Amino acid sequence: MKPLHAIIVGAGIGGLTAAVALRRDGHSVTVLDQTRELRPAGAGISLWSNGVKVLNALGLGDAIAAVGGRMDWVSYLDRDGKQLCHFSLDPLVERVAQRPYPVRRTDLQNLLLDAVGVEHVLLGQRCVKVDDDGDGVIVATESGDRFGADLVIAADGANSRLRSYVVGHGTEREYLGYQNWNGLVRRSLGGPDEWTVFLGEAKRVSTMPVRDGFYFFFDVPLDDPDIDATRPAPDVLAEHFDGWAPAVQDLIANIDPATTTNVAIHTHTPLGRFSRGRVAIMGDAAHTTAPDLGQGGCQAMEDALVLARSLRDTRAGVVEALERYSAERVPRTEQIIVRAADRARVTHGHDPLETEAWYRELATEDGSRIIEGICRSIESGPLA
Numbered sequence: 001m002k003p004l005h006a007i008i009v010g011a012g013i014g015g016l017t018a019a020v021a022l023r024r025d026g027h028s029v030t031v032l033d034q035t036r037e038l039r040p041a042g043a044g045i046s047l048w049s050n051g052v053k054v055l056n057a058l059g060l061g062d063a064i065a066a067v068g069g070r071m072d073w074v075s076y077l078d079r080d081g082k083q084l085c086h087f088s089l090d091p092l093v094e095r096v097a098q099r100p101y102p103v104r105r106t107d108l109q110n111l112l113l114d115a116v117g118v119e120h121v122l123l124g125q126r127c128v129k130v131d132d133d134g135d136g137v138i139v140a141t142e143s144g145d146r147f148g149a150d151l152v153i154a155a156d157g158a159n160s161r162l163r164s165y166v167v168g169h170g171t172e173r174e175y176l177g178y179q180n181w182n183g184l185v186r187r188s189l190g191g192p193d194e195w196t197v198f199l200g201e202a203k204r205v206s207t208m209p210v211r212d213g214f215y216f217f218f219d220v221p222l223d224d225p226d227i228d229a230t231r232p233a234p235d236v237l238a239e240h241f242d243g244w245a246p247a248v249q250d251l252i253a254n255i256d257p258a259t260t261t262n263v264a265i266h267t268h269t270p271l272g273r274f275s276r277g278r279v280a281i282m283g284d285a286a287h288t289t290a291p292d293l294g295q296g297g298c299q300a301m302e303d304a305l306v307l308a309r310s311l312r313d314t315r316a317g318v319v320e321a322l323e324r325y326s327a328e329r330v331p332r333t334e335q336i337i338v339r340a341a342d343r344a345r346v347t348h349g350h351d352p353l354e355t356e357a358w359y360r361e362l363a364t365e366d367g368s369r370i371i372e373g374i375c376r377s378i379e380s381g382p383l384a
């Protein structure tokens with residue numbers, strides 16, 4: 001297809017990856033974001049092998065390997081610190097031919113921004129409307145600016161403003177019944193090259209190695225999705241994890257309340273379409289996914305790759321290319337949304353008996369069932 005001009009709304013993981021992919025194919029892009037200063041939401045992210053493979057395909061493999069944490073082992077322990085299972089991730093890496101990388105979100109954002117070129121990213125532009133006249137599309141911003149393009153990619157996140165234009169209705173978010181606290185620390189709960197997880201009472205505490213430290217998160221089932229902004233995170237977590245193992249107490253004592261993020265976890269019913277005319281949605285705007293498979297960001301990256309590939313391979317025009325993108329991505333991401341929500345419900349005690357059964361299963365785990373589950377997410381992607 002001849003070089004196109006694309007407006008990408010949102011400079012998160014999805015929007016920036018799409019910008020890199022389209023620019024590599026010779027298209028011009030303008031990325032618009034409402035924020036005045038780009039700061040990633042959250043501290044770290046686990047990029048599983050399917051996400052890393054997208055970066056490889058975009059020429060960013062060395063860059064992500066340079067900032068990725070080395071995660072060779074996995075350990076699950078109970079709340080008292082008794083080991084449930086411990087296994088190597090080597091079989092996963094051998095099977096899918098790519099190691100995963102837990103990374104600092106700022107490292108990932110900087111890497112993507114460098115690849116896009118900051119001159120292509122305009123900040124302080126809150127997009128409120130799209131108008132598609134069949135020959136082109138216009139994005140209007142709150143401040144009254146109008147940007148014309150051949151296509152618009154709405155990568156404006158879980159609370160997407162542009163999503164309803166594409167899907168034709170509002171999207172109700174479903175609270176999955178737990179809150180998450182995450183940040184960065186110097187010390188891990190376990191080994192230096194290990195993803196360590198403590199489990200009990202349908203709660204979860206975890207650390208993963210990233211560049212120069214560890215990404216941590218705490219999950220706590222709470223009926224109320226409202227974030228408690230009145231008390232520092234260590235005080236709240238000390239209450240929720242009272243009596244847990246010394247390593248957990250040590251982690252709580254070492255977290256920085258100023259840089260700890262607290263988020264209520266949501267998902268939504270899978271959407272039936274990701275494109276309408278010359279406008280497409282991607283990333284969390286298209287599929288807000290519980291973090292329980294570590295796949296939301298990876299799926300946003302896959303979206304970007306498939307969207308660029310569809311524009312490259314379709315001779316019939318932009319609309320047709322976006323329809324093909326939609327047809328490929330809707331079933332793939334639906335499967336991930338549903339599996340991640342199911343996983344969230346088991347991990348976070350929607351049925352306490354099921355959660356207890358999972359703990360017992362982990363005590364008999366040699367790693368193969370968990371690796372099989374991770375491979376299922378990776379191997380059904382576009383770069384399997």
Ligand SMILES: Cc1cc2nc3c(=O)[nH]c(=O)nc-3n(C[C@H](O)[C@H](O)[C@H](O)COP(=O)(O)OP(=O)(O)OC[C@H]3O[C@@H](n4cnc5c(N)ncnc54)[C@H](O)[C@@H]3O)c2cc1C
Pocket residue numbers: 009010011012013014015016032033034035041042044045046047048051125126127128155156157158159160161180182263282283284285289291293294295296297298299300
């Ligand atoms: C606790 C937690 C842990 C997670 N862990 C993982 C993990 O380990 N692995 C993984 O792959 N995924 C993980 N995810 C999911 C992942 O974070 C998201 O899927 C990913 O960040 C989505 O990227 P995005 O670009 O679609 O949206 P976002 O990152 O939300 O970016 C959207 C951007 O759009 C901008 N924007 C919004 N509205 C407008 C507007 N009207 N006009 C202009 N700009 C606008 C915003 O300012 C923002 O910059 C996790 C999520 C959570 C909550």
